[in-house]
């Protein structure tokens with residue numbers, strides 16, 4: 237009998253065999269611990285009798301406004317337990333939490349463009365390819381950003397595919413809030429633009445200082 241329960245710290249010492257698969261992303265311990273601490277609802281393990289790890293899913297909830305969404309960071313099932321609807325159950329669980337508890341607009345995930353079995357599974361579960369991210373993975377492989385709209389996205393706006401592929405830099409920009417985007421731009425923007433912004437800034441400061449000095 238399969239038990240699906242919340243992932244706990246001890247499972248980190250027992251799930252290595254599942255991670256041997258080359259298509260399973262493996263992260264460092266602090267990364268897993270951060271997920272466990274911040275998004276425990278999004279981290280589940282499937283166990284066989286004898287406490288053998290069959291597979292797991294980890295994810296998070298993030299974004300702002302209509303970009304508020306659940307994200308699947310990793311889902312994997314050990315080869316001997318595949319095609320038993322286990323990944324489907326784990327995915328359904330995460331989707332339910334994003335939909336009913338966190339009221340997200342959609343669930344998304346990234347998958348290697350060559351990972352046909354996983355893409356087929358996501359399509360079967362109702363995910364569509366939202367955009368292609370060029371050279372997203374190590375080895376310069378493209379990633380597919382796949383999405384499934386949740387009940388809060390009544391008009392299904394979140395899954396209208398982008399018309400062109402994007403680069404990982406653009407992805408980071410799109411994920412940032414407008415404030416952070418501007419702050420980053422002030423640090424790294426084009427020199428002509430920065431020259432104007434900084435000149436204006438110093439002009440205002442000097443004028444204020446001058447006016448205050450004059451008033452005294």
Ligand SMILES: CC(C)(COP(=O)(O)OP(=O)(O)OC[C@H]1O[C@@H](n2cnc3c(N)ncnc32)[C@H](O)[C@@H]1OP(=O)(O)O)[C@@H](O)C(=O)NCCC(=O)NCCS
Pocket residue numbers: 257259260311312313314317318319320321322323324325346347348351352353354356357358360
């Ligand atoms: C992708 C993966 C998680 C699927 O796990 P699973 O437990 O075997 O999947 P399920 O049994 O829940 O499959 C549900 C449906 O997805 C589709 N599917 C799953 N594996 C498939 C495959 N190898 N080829 C074609 N379709 C597949 C099928 O439609 C399946 O339904 P069916 O068996 O009734 O036809 C598993 O193969 C795996 O761990 N792969 C390595 C890690 C990985 O690629 N993770 C995803 C990274 S983004």
